[in-house]
Each structure stands twice: as C-alpha cells, then as structure tokens.
Amino acid sequence: xxxxxxxxxxxxxxxxxxxxxxxxxxxxxxxxxxxxxxxxxxxxxxxxxxxxxxxxxxxxxxxxxxxxxxxxxxxxxxxxxxxxxxxxxxxxxxxxxxxxxxxxxxxxxxx
Amino acid sequence: xxxxxxxxxxxxxxxxxxxxxxxxxxxxxxxxxxxxxxxxxxxxxxxxxxxxxxxxxxxxxxxxxxxxxxxxxxxxxxxxxxxxxxxxxxxxxxxxxxxxxxxxxxxxxxxxxxxxxxxxxxxxxxxxxxxxxxxxxxxxxxxxxxx
Numbered sequence: 001x002x003x004x005x006x007x008x009x010x011x012x013x014x015x016x017x018x019x020x021x022x023x024x025x026x027x028x029x030x031x032x033x034x035x036x037x038x039x040x041x042x043x044x045x046x047x048x049x050x051x052x053x054x055x056x057x058x059x060x061x062x063x064x065x066x067x068x069x070x071x072x073x074x075x076x077x078x079x080x081x082x083x084x085x086x087x088x089x090x091x092x093x094x095x096x097x098x099x100x101x102x103x104x105x106x107x108x109x110x111x
Numbered sequence: 112x113x114x115x116x117x118x119x120x121x122x123x124x125x126x127x128x129x130x131x132x133x134x135x136x137x138x139x140x141x142x143x144x145x146x147x148x149x150x151x152x153x154x155x156x157x158x159x160x161x162x163x164x165x166x167x168x169x170x171x172x173x174x175x176x177x178x179x180x181x182x183x184x185x186x187x188x189x190x191x192x193x194x195x196x197x198x199x200x201x202x203x204x205x206x207x208x209x210x211x212x213x214x215x216x217x218x219x220x221x222x223x224x225x226x227x228x229x230x231x232x233x234x235x236x237x238x239x240x241x242x243x244x245x246x247x248x249x250x251x252x253x254x255x256x257x258x
Contacts, residue, residue, distance in 0.1 A: 031131035049152025
C-alpha cells in the first residue's frame with residue numbers, strides 16, 4: 001500500500017525527518033547547519049517552518065535531543081532510538097532500491 | 112513571524128527558530144514567501160497541538176468512564192442479592208429471609224469480634240462503680256455536712 005507509513009514513522013527519501021536524521025548521523029548540528037547540510041547532500045531546501053516542524057516531531061518521539069548551549073543556536077543530536085529508526089528506514093529504502101534496480105537489469109539481476 | 116505558532120512552541124523553540132531565520136536571510140529582508148511558509152507552518156503546529164490536546168481529553172474521559180464503570184460494577188456485585196431484582200410473588204418476602212438468617216448460627220470469629228464493644232462497655236461500668244462512684248458519694252456527703 002503506497003500510503004502505509006513504516007513503524008519507524010519515517011517515510012521516503014524527501015521526508016524532512018529522515019533528512020534531518022541522516023544529517024545528524026555524523027554529529028550534532030543546529031538549525032541553519034542542518035538546512036545547509038541537507039541542501040548539500042540531498043538537494044532539498046528546507047525552510048525554517050518545515051525544518052522546525054520536523055525537529056519538533058522528532059524530539060517529541062525521542063529520536064533527537066537538544067544539547068545545552070549558551071548561544072541562541074541550539075544544536076541537536078541523534079539518540080539511540082533515532083539511530084535505530086534511521087537504520088530501519090534506510091534498510092527498507094535499500095530493499096526497495098535493489099528491487100527496482102534488479103527489475104531494470106541494472107543490478108546484476110539480484111532482487 | 113512567530114505569532115502564528117502556539118505559545119508553548121514559541122517559548123520552547125522561538126529563539127533558535129529566529130536565529131535560524133536570521134542566519135538564512137543573511138541580512139536581507141524576509142520575503143513574502145518566507146512569511147507565508149512560516150505562517151502556514153505555525154498554523155499546522157497549532158493544529159497538531161489541538162489534536163494532541165483533544166486526544167489527551169478523550170483518553171482522560173475514557174479512563175474516567177472506565178473507572179466509573181468498574182466502581183459501579185463492584186458496588187452492584189457486593190450489594191445483597193435481594194437488591195438486584197425484586198423477588199417473584201410466590202417467593203418469600205425479604206423480611207422472612209432476614210428472620211431466617213438471624214436463626215442461622217453465627218461463626219465463632221464473627222461472635223468474638225462482635226463481643227469486643229460490649230466487653231469494653233462492661234469494663235467501663237465496673238471502673239465507674241469501683242473508683243469514681245465512692246469518691247463522688249463521699250464528696251456529696253461532706254458537702255451536706257454529714258460525717
């Protein structure tokens with residue numbers, strides 16, 4: 001079913017929460033650094049509203065957490081449940097990608 | 112820009128949100144497109160908060176209803192069986208049932224527990240008789256001039 005959401009709560013490749021988790025996987029970042037990193041590796045420009053909406057949901061679900069900071073720019077880091085959810089979502093995407101490539105004959109015939 | 116967001120959200124994320132907006136604008140004025148997207152995101156956040164609040168209220172209501180149901184069920188279960196339904200006319204009336212129960216033997220443990228107040232009362236009367244009453248009689252006689 002196309003609209004089914006995985007158990008991790010993450011959808012497909014352009015989902016802001018997924019992009020934020022991927023960005024935080026290599027270290028803590030604050031809002032503007034997250035937006036720049038996501039634009040660099042995914043080519044997706046997230047506005048402040050979309051970015052902070054996703055940050056709010058991820059923090060509610062315990063997938064990321066804020067770090068203490070005296071600056072107005074508060075950095076966030078991924079949590080253990082966040083890493084597990086990201087790994088599950090990426091494995092799911094890899095399975096779909098492999099299937100698609102195999103059916104196109106671009107992956108050595110593996111499905 | 113933040114007035115579209117709920118107050119709790121503004122208190123939690125407001126400063127860092129504005130810092131990010133300033134960083135992304137880099138000294139330029141905010142465009143109408145940015146304002147509209149922020150307003151839209153704020154309204155969505157309000158909708159999310161309202162959904163959360165209504166879900167909590169629904170959960171609270173269901174919990175209270177379930178507890179009330181449980182207490183009512185318990186009370187009905189412990190009420191005497193005569194209160195559950197009126198007996199049919201051919202059966203004995205409640206008064207006869209109660210009289211018959213009085214004739215039934217009472218367990219020893221219940222008798223012992225029931226006798227404790229009476230025993231206490233008897234001890235109290237003995238104490239009054241042996242200690243307080245002679246003292247009171249002597250005081251009265253002295254007040255009236257008798258030896």
